[in-house]
Amino acid sequence: EMQVVESGGGLVQPGGSLRLSCAASGFTFSTSWMNWVRQVPGKGLVWVSRINNDGSSTRYADSVKGRFTVSRDNAKNTLYLQMNNLRAEDTALYYCARDNLDYYGMDVWGQGTTVTVSS
Amino acid sequence: QSALTQPASVSGSPGQSITISCTGTSSDVGTYDLVSWYQQHPGKAPKLLIYEGRKRPSGVSNRFSGSKSGYTASLTISGLQAEDEADYYCCSYAGSSSPYVFGSGTKVAVL
Numbered sequence: 026e027m028q029v030v031e032s033g034g035g036l037v038q039p040g041g042s043l044r045l046s047c048a049a050s051g052f053t054f055s056t057s058w059m060n061w062v063r064q065v066p067g068k069g070l071v072w073v074s075r076i077n078n079d080g081s082s083t084r085y086a087d088s089v090k091g092r093f094t095v096s097r098d099n100a101k102n103t104l105y106l107q108m109n110n111l112r113a114e115d116t117a118l119y120y121c122a123r124d125n126l127d128y129y130g131m132d133v134w135g136q137g138t139t140v141t142v143s144s
Numbered sequence: 145q146s147a148l149t150q151p152a153s154v155s156g157s158p159g160q161s162i163t164i165s166c167t168g169t170s171s172d173v174g175t176y177d178l179v180s181w182y183q184q185h186p187g188k189a190p191k192l193l194i195y196e197g198r199k200r201p202s203g204v205s206n207r208f209s210g211s212k213s214g215y216t217a218s219l220t221i222s223g224l225q226a227e228d229e230a231d232y233y234c235c236s237y238a239g240s241s242s243p244y245v246f247g248s249g250t251k252v253a254v255l
Contacts (some may be wrong), residue, residue, distance in 0.1 A: 058245070062190075069147065070182070070190065072244035084243055087145070095221050120189060129237050130180040130195030137189065 027120045027133045029049040029104075034138030041111050045138055047104035047121030053132065055079075055099040056123040059104050060131060063140075073119070074106065084092035090116075111142045148173065148234055148247035155253040161222040164236030164250045168215050172245050178237035179217040181210060185230045193232075194219060221252070229254045 033045040047059070061073040074095040075084045083095050095108040104121055118139050122131035149167040151254060156162040166179065179197045182190040192201055194210040195216060207222045219237070220230055234247035 054200070062246075069249040070184075070235075070246045071147075072235075072242075072246060075243055084241065086242065092179070122190075125201075128195045128199070129178040129183075130192050131190075131235075132188040132195075134200060135222070136220045143191075 026116045027123075029123065029133055029135040030118060031135045031138035033123050034115070034119065034140045035142045036143065037111055038139060039043060039142055041142070042109045043111065043140060045106040045108065045119055045121075045140070047135060048090050049102045049104065049123070052095075054102040057103045059095075060122045060124060061095060061099065061104075062106075062122055063115075064120065064137070067115045070120075071093075073126070081098070091118075093126070105131060108140070113126070113142050116142045145171070145238055145242050145245045148236060148245060149249040150232075150234060150250045152248075153212050153251045155255055156221075156224045158224055158226065158255045160250065161220060162224060164219045164221075164232055164235065164252070166219070166236075166247045167218040168217070168236055168245070170215070171235040172238040173212065173217055174215040177212065178239045179206070179210065179212060180216075180235045181219045182233045182235065183228075183230050184233065188211065224254055225245075226254050228252060 076095045117136040120137045121135045123133040125132040181194040184190045198210040238245045
């Protein structure tokens with residue numbers, strides 16, 4: 026079964042840092058492009074970041090550019106999101122999602138990890 | 145990138161058909177035939193229903209269908225069932241710099 030499991034969320038003060046992880050299994054992680062998507066409780070989905078299969082290309086939403094860094098370790102089948110200078114508006118449930126290999130669509134999603142930015 | 149525009153809510157009776165619209169711009173829906181649709185039940189992760197505008201992944205019911213005209217994509221649910229009550233999101237490719245933009249979401253109620 027293809028799955029991804031996010032971890033690393035928690036409570037952090039404004040200006041602080043946090044690193045999220047996403048462990049993949051059941052598919053060939055090293056050939057998969059991956060995304061981070063977030064959702065404020067009760068609100069909609071927002072795309073955050075994308076990384077290609079070997080980590081050589083990354084993309085970010087304007088709202089996190091310069092503060093968040095996406096990376097991956099294909100040997101560990103793990104995706105990361107380093108979040109620095111966190112703001113209250115970064116509070117959300119963060120999902121890891123796989124881009125299907127053959128088409129544009131995110132076909133494998135985790136259950137998410139919650140990030141709360143508050144003093 | 146601004147969120148694609150969806151109606152906040154749509155409702156229908158069991159067995160009926162409903163359609164959810166998703167309006168974008170020339171930077172996304174209007175240029176690319178790469179709209180996907182997701183279903184999200186409360187407390188659950190999103191599930192891919194439609195990709196590339198009208199194609200269904202294996203295992204998705206054929207009661208779900210997609211289309212596009214101009215700057216607006218649409219998701220139609222036919223033979224509405226109680227289990228279809230959920231939130232639905234469209235998502236469009238928007239170019240290599242900022243590849244994805246989601247819609248604002250639509251809550252579907254089965255009366």
